[in-house]
Amino acid sequence: MHLKNLEKPALRGFGGTLLRASAIAISAACATTSTGFFTPAFAQTYSFSGVSVEGNERVDVETILRYAGIGAGVGISSGALNDAYQRIAGSGLFETVELVPSGNTLIIRVQEYPMVNVINFEGNKRLDDEKLAELVGSASRRVFSPSQAESDAAAITEAYRNAGRMAATVEPKIIRRSDNRVDLVFEVTEGEVAEIERLSFTGNRAFSDRRLRQVLETKQAGLLRRLIKSDTFIPERLDLDKQLLSDFYMSRGYIDVQVTDASGEVTRERDGTFVNFTVKEGQQYKLGNVSAVSEVEGVDAAEFQAALRARPGVIFSPAIIENNVARLESLALQKGLTFVAVEPRITRDAQGRVVDVQFTLVRGQKVFVERIDIEGNTTTLDQVVRRQFRTVEGDPLNPRELRQSAERIRALGYFADAQVESEPGSSPDQVVVNVDVEEQPTGSLSFGVSYGASQGAAITVGFQESNFLGRGQYLGISVSSGSDSINSGINFVEPAFLGRDLKFKFSANYNTSDYDNAFYATRRIGITPALDFPISQNGRLELRAGLSQAKIYDVDRGTADDLATPEDETSNGSSRILRAEERTGAPTLFSLGATYSYDTRITGLNPNGGVVLRFGTDIVGAGDFQYLKTEASALAETKIWNEEVTVRAIFEGGAVNMLNGNSRVTERFFGNGKIRGFDPNGIGPRDLGADNEDALGGNLYAVARFEADFPLGLPEEYGLGGGVFFDVGSVWSLDNVNGTGGAVDDGMNLRSAIGFSLLWDTPIGPLRMNFSKALVKEDYDKERSFDLTVQTQF
Template identity: 45%
Template structure:
């Protein structure tokens, strides 16, 4: 039996696209054109399932930009003249772009005040329509209902289309959903990961009112752990029609990595580096990492640990410790450095978090004992040192130097794990202050903006 050779995609082109260029749309697709790295990249292979996935990706891409009538007419693969590859031609209809029109909230639940719920909305008329904005608005209103103790409230978006001015009026109707409770949560397939690691991703426990939207978000959080190759969250009827059972079916995948490397330099000689990282240590969801870089003239050791749920709370604890030394016969000095860096991270919102960190470091530059040249320094440091540049002489004369740095970082991450790979962004802004102890004093601010399709960084 012969399986045959794989078929490469030589070129991807589009028909019917007026708003976005072929180049822009190619960046959205999972299928890629064959290039000079075709030997190492398998995304240029023609696969039917991947093309179906790409169709959905295109729909999400256009829908998130207000093109509610977008559709993929066809996606055909045409064989090249040499019959060793194909041209993938995607025929699309973009349609018109719609904006949000009138936004309103109506209530069919006596405990829910429509004006109060309307004030909680962030979406405004005139903004480009996006199903993601509608989804986030529904979630915002349902979360408000939970905070007010209104159970079984459901938000139903009712859309009115206005073709004349290309707008969509959205009425968020607050209705009473069925009185259904969570009977139990069953977890299967986790041979290594402890049940509590998965249960920590649930905002719902046994006996709580059943919220389908919250269950979907839980499935996303379990998938985002990265511990499982498959993570399915399904709901079935329990022992009575008013009870449901949430089934979690996962399949473990490797969560560790081992890195080996070698090096050679004139100053340090031959070197070997070993790095070991386990992101699900003993199935507890903890990160444990250890790295060694050793050479003839230098050594470095780094140990890292993370606990994502400190004391059972949604509080992440990180601790990193490092030690490095150099003893080079090719330089006039040796160096030693030790650092310790604990950090706490907590969520300030569904997509935002705050990190508080502290770093203590001690470093020293030492003149080599086998040299016998004098330099002028403070009385406590006068002695024999090698001939060195003035900057090096100054560092040696200062002896041990320590730094004490406090840091705070705020980050907002709206990147999605859905079908659109270009949706969302990561925004971070941080500040580090050194001066409460130690020998140095400074203030450093670091803003950072990262989008999935590009990276813009300012420091």
């Protein structure tokens, strides 16, 4: 990069050439003078009776003479004269400097650097002027500095480099104006994005390149490279990628793994890079003997041994060790054992490829937490950060708990960065815990469009704030309007109700529907407050109450509607069952319920999968209309074939048990979305005696879904994946089939479907295409062989 004058070919280095010219001028003057002060060109000392300064406007004479260090009548050597020149030129105040002897007087002739009039940027498209202005140190109405302009150009180039544009160049130029002013222009040539043309690995045997690419923060350029920013090459990100690879292997038992090198080779055109990681995997280890022993007098290790949750034979993972250490330390605190630490002592058997782990209870150092200081939270209240600590002032120090507290703070999502460190306190047995956070935006306003082959298009407007008023509360409001439905709701969550690990939830909703496969419409409105709290490490319990109204209306009465009476309805149009339910109106219902959930994915002990269980029941009713509604689900998933394929099994079921009266269509199950291959309202009990053969829903349902997701052999960055599935289940049972003449089929008739899916994570939202084939069905079921859904926010 060189500074240039738009009015000249160049400014010749802003002084380098002039330095040589001035030195020649000084030497020539000294060699040719006819006075007695100078005889040969290399005389020892010289003397001037006077020193004058010319050309200065803003810098006073005294300042220039102080830089020169030359006094009148004082002998000076030629070397000292050159030093004086260097000091004046090196001050950075002058564009040119000349020392011109004139008789007995030394003339110091200077030309000051101009003032910067304006600063402009040209050629920049990817980074706007406001962004670039933040990077430059040059400023309007200040003295122009060539070195500062060069530094600014380097800063802009670095910003483009971080954005993946390795070929970007920035050239600062000046435009001369009147009154010794200049316009400073940074001419930017952005160049092309230096995309990651290829991400490769050397030395990997257990996992394929495709699987390892999924671990990295850096991504390989794909089909959507123009819309994906993570495919640009940023050298600083390689260190993070090396750590991510090491953690990946360590969590899968490769305790000797080494990522020895991560190199990026830039193409000659500087528009692409080839990145290679060299991996030494080592051997995979499993857990061997796992035991707990005590070195603390009076503490029996038997109870701690029983608390261990690590089985021999499972693949070794640091998460297993960390989790069991936390369990034992928590048990020690429950037993009142302070300053007891747990040290995992690992013995490796390389021949058997097992790791024996001995959890040893030892006496820890007696150190207390003096105080917890929190900085950087301008919006978030201190209490939101403080409640992530299980330790308070005055408690014994537990370094492991501090690390876990830091992870909990980061997991909130309120902060771009959070650092938790300890430092010595006021005495040797005290420490101060410092928490330094950097806040980030936590709210969003979204406008979305969704499409489903069955539901049609819908427009969604939503607002979400996960740190409402800086209190750590969640507030969400959404409204979705489609061609056949309106769904709106508001949700509020207080995560630390009454200062405890107790969530207070409140939700309200208003929904209407008028689906194509139903000859009636429904409207639901309700509010539900709830409390949610942990009852085990992986389990939570929700207790809730509710107040709701549900109504069925616009039931199709057929051509004889004008003649029929409630007591003498014809079979034309919709089912008599739906007509009877329409007459019930919209009773106000009160409910009490509870849901237990168990999720092993919380602990992270199994990086390849987990189990999720849920069981919930509600008692609902008013007057002579009362029922018990129960639902349960179980999900288990894992990764196989070198973690390339995810297999998943899902079981769901539900029951409506009427205590008084008959169930209504607004309370029953339809299995929509539960079994693929069928339309909404396409399966379940149906009145075959009605003209439109309405789907009535059922009091019972049970579904089993088996599916697998897998890559298609394309680069991950294309966002394309495949899947296969097999669904089987049924919806059945009605209360009010009497008087229908046997026309209603509410039997437990199994349905099943098989199919495959194409998954595409597109720039406008996730797109899923299901191609299905019903294997077992009833004649009156309504099938759907293709289903497309896409959702986006902008």
